[in-house]
Amino acid sequence: MQSIVTSAEEAAAEEGQRVVATVPEPFLRGRDSADGDTGGNRGVESSLNSLLADVALDSINAKTALKADIGVMNAGGVRADLAAGEVTFADAYQVQPFGNPIGTVDMTGAQFIELLEQQWKPGQSRARLALGLSSNVTYIYDPAGEQGSRITRVLVNGTPIDPAATYRVAGNRFLLNEGDSFTAFGTQTGSNTFTDTGLMDVDLFISYLAANPNIAPRDQQTSVGVHLDGTAEDGSVAAGSAITVNLSSLSYTGGEPVPKNVTVTLGDEKVTVPVDNTIVAGNDETGRATATLTAPTGADALILHIETDSGTVAELPLTVTGGATGEPEPATPGSSSVLSSDIQKAASPLGNFAYILGGGSRPSSRCSSHG
Structure with missing residues (x-):
């Protein structure tokens, strides 16, 4: 035996x-x-x-x-x-x-x-x-959000998820x-x-x-933390006001290459700031940076564009009050993810923070074939 x-x-x-x-x-x-x-x-x-x-x-x-x-x-x-x-x-x-x-x-x-x-x-x-x-999946979350209400944007194949x-x-x-x-x-x-x-x-x-013999770790971070200071309670920003963008989750912790700088763009304003890669124990906050920008006048909707020098890109749509029309374009309560020109709200049991591209179309034909 x-x-x-x-x-x-x-x-x-x-x-x-x-x-x-x-x-x-x-x-x-x-x-x-x-x-x-x-x-x-x-x-x-x-x-x-x-x-x-x-x-x-x-x-x-x-x-x-x-x-x-x-x-x-x-x-x-x-x-x-x-x-x-x-x-x-x-x-x-x-x-x-x-x-x-x-x-x-x-x-x-x-x-x-x-x-x-x-x-x-x-x-x-x-x-x-x-x-x-x-x-093919990326998302933005607010680290300061309450339990069950942190996720602010999810993309599947580059398209906002349909609840x-x-x-x-x-x-x-x-x-x-x-x-x-x-x-x-x-x-x-x-x-x-x-x-x-x-x-x-x-x-x-x-x-x-x-x-896949040439495979390499992906440059794009799947998730990026974004917390905005200077917004209204409904998540909108006032034209001409200062917005502080607090970023996190820009970096790996295992020893992979990490970014040195991140560029934040809002309208015509672009700010590049250093990334703090000090490891934060227990959560996904490593890779932090803070940038302050001014919401421009002359627009009712903006894209907050975030891009690190290591390849991570994230975009968060914002609504602007007192912009081009001078009339408020209210954001959905609890969310800053509203781009009024090309998206509409989709009902969600988790709250009305999720959006889909015009007309309620599903992200891909493959998704719709399962429903």
Whole structure:
């Protein structure tokens, strides 16, 4: 019997050393301090967690007929960094050692917004658990917002999310079955259903790496924190008034390249300020900067444009009172995300802060096919 066990162990060790891919740059997890261990901070965006969300989305679309819209990954399921160079089977397995199958859940845009809100975990041992999201998803949040009301803008494929549309989300069984108290998936506490493909996470990870030999950590941060001082209670800005833009979540914490400066543009005014990359423990606030600009006269709607020198771009629509018409253009209560020229409100059980491009059209034909 012992000889059988020994033989199996030797075979497993040999298989573990088999090179399955090569990556030119490392993919890392989050940390709580500059000299801390990666993986210690699950509340921040990380290049490796984001990569695994891309793997889930790409794999579902390439290997099944389900055709998902969004990929997600839980930070707690990422157990080791991925070093640059040759990747063995053992390396890939150490990153994802739980043997989770990948599948999908259909959820509304409103449920997905709620899912993003559930990253903050008040009263739990970890104040925040960051979701890895596929590269076609970005969002803006207000760090000073109340629990359940922080998300101010979500884009899927460059289009504002539609709370009423249905989106197919790809990820591992643990997470999509409401793991880590992400109940917005609705597979245990609601009527949504997890569709299991039987495809295993580590196998898909290896296949993805092998098929993308030039892969590199994405430059674009998925989430950017924006808190505005100088706005009215309804979120609007007064023409000619000073607006202080407090930015956060502009940087990784694992050791990836970080921005030095961020440029903030409002109307014709452009301000470039340095980014403070001091790591903020426990949440996603690393990469902070503050800029003050003046809301121009002569416009009822503006875009606040944010761009770092490392590649992150975010835009937040604002309404202006006393602008071109001289008459107020009220913002939706609790939101500054109103661009009156080309968007209209969409009803949302989470509050009227979500908007869709003219006429209520869904973000993509793929989304509408699920509804």
